[in-house]
Amino acid sequence: MSDKKNWPLWEVFVRSKNGLEHRHCGSLHAADEDMALENARDVYTRRSEGVSIWVVESKNITASNPENNGEMFEPAHDKVYRHPTFYDLPDEVKHM
Amino acid sequence: MSEEQIKNLETQFEARIARDEKIEPKDWMPEKYRKTHIRQMSQHAHSEIVGMLPEGNWITRAPSLRRKVALLAKVQDEAGHGLYLYSACETLGVSREELYEQLHSGKAKYSSIFNYPTVTWADMGAVGWLVDGAAIINQVPLCNTSYGPYARAMVRVCKEESFHQRQGYEIMIKLTNGTPEQKELAQDALNRWWWPSLMMLGPTDAESIHTEQSMKWKLKRKSNDDLRQQFIDQTVPQAELIGLTIPDADLKWNEERQSYDFGEINWDEFWQVVKGHGPMNKERMKARVGAWEEGEWVRDAAMAYAQKKQERKQKQAI
Numbered sequence: 001m002s003d004k005k006n007w008p009l010w011e012v013f014v015r016s017k018n019g020l021e022h023r024h025c026g027s028l029h030a031a032d033e034d035m036a037l038e039n040a041r042d043v044y045t046r047r048s049e050g051v052s053i054w055v056v057e058s059k060n061i062t063a064s065n066p067e068n069n070g071e072m073f074e075p076a077h078d079k080v081y082r083h084p085t086f087y088d089l090p091d092e093v094k095h096m
Numbered sequence: 097m098s099e100e101q102i103k104n105l106e107t108q109f110e111a112r113i114a115r116d117e118k119i120e121p122k123d124w125m126p127e128k129y130r131k132t133h134i135r136q137m138s139q140h141a142h143s144e145i146v147g148m149l150p151e152g153n154w155i156t157r158a159p160s161l162r163r164k165v166a167l168l169a170k171v172q173d174e175a176g177h178g179l180y181l182y183s184a185c186e187t188l189g190v191s192r193e194e195l196y197e198q199l200h201s202g203k204a205k206y207s208s209i210f211n212y213p214t215v216t217w218a219d220m221g222a223v224g225w226l227v228d229g230a231a232i233i234n235q236v237p238l239c240n241t242s243y244g245p246y247a248r249a250m251v252r253v254c255k256e257e258s259f260h261q262r263q264g265y266e267i268m269i270k271l272t273n274g275t276p277e278q279k280e281l282a283q284d285a286l287n288r289w290w291w292p293s294l295m296m297l298g299p300t301d302a303e304s305i306h307t308e309q310s311m312k313w314k315l316k317r318k319s320n321d322d323l324r325q326q327f328i329d330q331t332v333p334q335a336e337l338i339g340l341t342i343p344d345a346d347l348k349w350n351e352e353r354q355s356y357d358f359g360e361i362n363w364d365e366f367w368q369v370v371k372g373h374g375p376m377n378k379e380r381m382k383a384r385v386g387a388w389e390e391g392e393w394v395r396d397a398a399m400a401y402a403q404k405k406q407e408r409k410q411k412q413a414i
């Protein structure tokens with residue numbers, strides 16, 4: 001089967017209601033972006049799970065590689081001073 | 097990678113699963129984990145897709161609009177469930193075309209239950225009540241399985257599936273409250289679907305070759321025999337409630353075990369169906385492959401149209 005025939009893969013993001021962010025909910029195949037939106041509606045919002053849908057062709061997503069998780073995310077581990085609990089306050093100060 | 101390094105990675109991997117951590121698509125995983133997941137998830141997806149056929153058979157002949165919209169929605173859900181599962185499968189680097197090819201060539205299996213015919217309207221009741229009932233018992237534990245995309249797909253599937261079973265049971269209730277002929281239809285459907293539903297939960301533990309490894313990977317949380325017992329204990333009172341008789345002379349409540357004892361399952365029949373000699377195996381594959389082949393021009397036309405639109409857009413931009 002040639003590449004031309006196969007519908008590309010799309011990632012689907014759904015906002016469940018206004019005020020909330022779009023969340024990734026899965027993927028599907030479609031010939032183009034219009035069909036991807038229509039298919040996403042039928043596959044992922046059959047029970048009113050969404051008020052807004054984004055689709056993006058999967059090949060356009062750049063993802064971090066879990067093999068590099070060390071250099072990617074570990075630098076944040078020893079920076080406890082970025083958290084409020086790092087700072088000592090007298091007990092009299094109840095909320096800050 | 098040296099053998100020792102791989103061994104090391106495998107140990108870490110097993111430890112992650114033991115800690116209930118989830119595995120995501122790009123994480124390192126043993127080849128066997130990947131292969132086993134592709135096999136199980138695709139088998140599951142194929143079952144959803146083939147599972148549409150026995151019910152699709154009755155959509156145009158549903159006895160009322162209420163029944164028709166419910167059946168349509170159920171079959172549409174099954175298409176959706178197949179799609180969630182194929183997508184989850186594709187995260188492991190296998191393409192949709194390969195998966196279809198495995199189904200169409202007979203290399204991949206689907207649930208043996210769909211190789212039985214749906215000959216009366218009451219079968220829509222029995223399928224929803226028993227087949228979806230057994231499927232739910234199988235699927236609920238999978239919501240906690242170790243592979244992230246599979247677990248997420250199963251959460252969606254399970255949320256949607258409970259209506260399937262309820263609509264089936266409702267059909268049975270209606271029939272058992274109807275004329276003697278209607279009641280007879282319901283009993284006849286139960287007689288035909290009971291044993292295949294028990295078989296659907298898989299071979300006995302002694303014969304199940306994948307159980308041990310699958311338990312470790314949380315691809316399975318209970319053994320086939322435990323699931324079967326759970327299904328029987330749950331279903332027998334439901335049958336009694338609507339005045340239907342389970343077609344098993346050996347079925348008896350066991351006070352000591354607080355469970356039902358039940359008769360011998362005809363495993364020869366099960367293996368015959370698995371091997372392709374069930375009443376509807378050929379028919380199902382013919383319908384499935386036919387739909388795929390006859391739809392080819394539509395898929396090609398959609399691709400050609402998408403390309404044309406794209407080119408037009410590019411031309412306008414210049």
